[in-house]
Amino acid sequence: MRAGPPSSGDTRCSPSWKTNKPIPPVPGDVTQDGLVDIADVNAVVNIMLGKATQTAAADVTGEGTVDIADVNAVINIMLGK
Numbered sequence: 001m002r003a004g005p006p007s008s009g010d011t012r013c014s015p016s017w018k019t020n021k022p023i024p025p026v027p028g029d030v031t032q033d034g035l036v037d038i039a040d041v042n043a044v045v046n047i048m049l050g051k052a053t054q055t056a057a058a059d060v061t062g063e064g065t066v067d068i069a070d071v072n073a074v075i076n077i078m079l080g081k
């Protein structure tokens with residue numbers, strides 16, 4: 001079989017996985033990119049320090065404020081703990 005891009009009639013690589021349905025929120029995904037990573041930790045720290053606008057997603061613990069507990073929560077989610 002020849003390697004290379006599929007012909008126009010080949011649907012194996014069709015972009016049919018795309019959807020316009022809203023993605024449910026991921027706990028700890030402050031940046032809302034679908035991943036929980038160091039960028040989310042940085043986002044919570046910046047919000048905690050008043051360097052960025054608070055978002056509901058940053059209050060990971062759900063107690064109404066963004067503080068070190070939220071930073072810890074994002075780190076634990078990121079590490080799968």
Ligand SMILES: [Ca+2]
Pocket residue numbers: 028029030031032033034035036037039040
């Ligand atoms: Ca994220």
